[in-house]
């Protein structure tokens with residue numbers, strides 16, 4: 073698949089996820105060769121005001137392609153933020169028009185933009201004109217069941233220069249309830265010529281195949297399905313494109329978890345690195361024998377060496 077002139081090696085992508093798809097996690101996921109990884113959503117105003125925490129969030133990944141997702145409701149600020157991301161080394165800018173969170177939509181950003189097509193278009197134009205790299209767009213089906221305007225917005229976006237569109241098959245009002253409507257995404261696919269990515273509730277090879285066949289999408293984006301299993305990207309792309317059966321060895325799994333922990337400590341420092349890694353350890357250990365006891369011990373430790381030994385013993 074191509075995004076503009078950029079050639080991707082796989083059509084399985086890591087979703088942008090605030091609090092999850094940070095630098096330490098992206099570095100781990102990249103070991104399993106996803107087609108593309110997306111940063112967490114970056115608030116455009118905080119970025120142009122050079123907020124220290126926000127600048128840390130856009131740290132350039134070590135290799136391969138890197139997409140930074142920006143959010144906001146002011147076309148000028150969004151354009152400036154996009155330019156900054158390009159200067160920081162992003163290969164692609166993604167515009168967030170899918171975030172359903174109240175704090176974001178109350179500021180008329182995220183999925184609220186789907187209710188104001190003219191403002192949405194003006195943001196797209198400003199970002200596309202500000203940078204020389206490809207710009208992509210992520211949105212939902214629409215605001216609610218009465219306003220399913222993703223196909224219309226996709227067409228407008230393509231005309232304005234957007235190079236790829238991801239659709240999470242829910243409305244904003246659904247938040248995360250119900251099921252992602254993969255079949256609806258076919259309407260978006262029919263409306264445009266640029267690649268369309270299906271997103272929402274894809275956690276296994278069989279779901280990937282069903283989502284792809286119902287949506288006719290060019291690729292898939294995986295978010296929560298990668299919790300505690302960053303190797304899912306290799307499993308999915310090898311099974312899907314090469315009919316191979318990749319299975320991770322448990323000794324390698326342990327090495328990956330330790331490396332992820334070390335990435336987290338290096339990126340955030342000891343205190344925040346340990347705190348932010350606890351949720352990942354919860355996901356890595358989910359449904360394994362004695363995982364409750366393991367999590368309890370991890371959550372009570374603030375010592376990096378002790379946590380390392382606990383990981384080595386448990387996995």
Ligand SMILES: Cc1cc2nc3c(=O)[nH]c(=O)nc-3n(C[C@H](O)[C@H](O)[C@H](O)COP(=O)(O)O)c2cc1C
Nearest residue numbers: 087088089090112113240272273274294295296297
């Ligand atoms: C913890 C969390 C954080 C998220 N943050 C973002 C974000 O920053 N930007 C965005 O476009 N979508 C965000 N999303 C939505 C995901 O990218 C994705 O569209 C959604 O989770 C559905 O895909 P999934 O079922 O594969 O998780 C987030 C989702 C979760 C669960």
